[in-house]
Amino acid sequence: METVVKLEVNNKNGYFYIEINGNTEAKMTFVFAGTDKIIIDHTEVNEGHNGKGFGKMMVAKAVEFAREKNLKIIPLCPFAKKVFEKTPEFKDVL
Template sequence: MSEVKLNIDGNKGFFHIDIDGKQEAKMTYVFAGEKQIIIDHTEVNPGNEGKGLGKQMVKKAVEYARENNIKIIPLCPFAKSVFDKVPEFRDVL
């Protein structure tokens, strides 16, 4: 399993997974106030589909939300589908 990293830049940021020094997956978000983030886009490079990288990033976002007592608004269709399929992540919605 690859490590999911977080980059924060002011009121926005992204989660990403690097494999062999190359960014292979990225999920962007923006803050909506101080206590909510909006996940707006998830992207996985060709050849990495079906490896669970997107779900790993959503899981990391959920962990981040729990640790920082914030809520997630999943506007990205992929992220929304993960929340729909994984009931244990819904406490941060």
């Protein structure tokens, strides 16, 4: 089964998440900073799903979202920051 990253968003914040069998197993939250930036502030993956790449999938989805909406990302979350440091192809949204 393919793992799909979903998005919930309102006018001030939102989150990317991965749902398996109706349960949210991973979540990455963000807040809007003005009209052209989002701040990724937290990433968590439920126990039992560590090492499956869920965190990186959510960061990749955030990058895709930022590119579509012409936004920049400020990764305050240490995990997201590390993914950006290791993934040069994501640098355009920083």
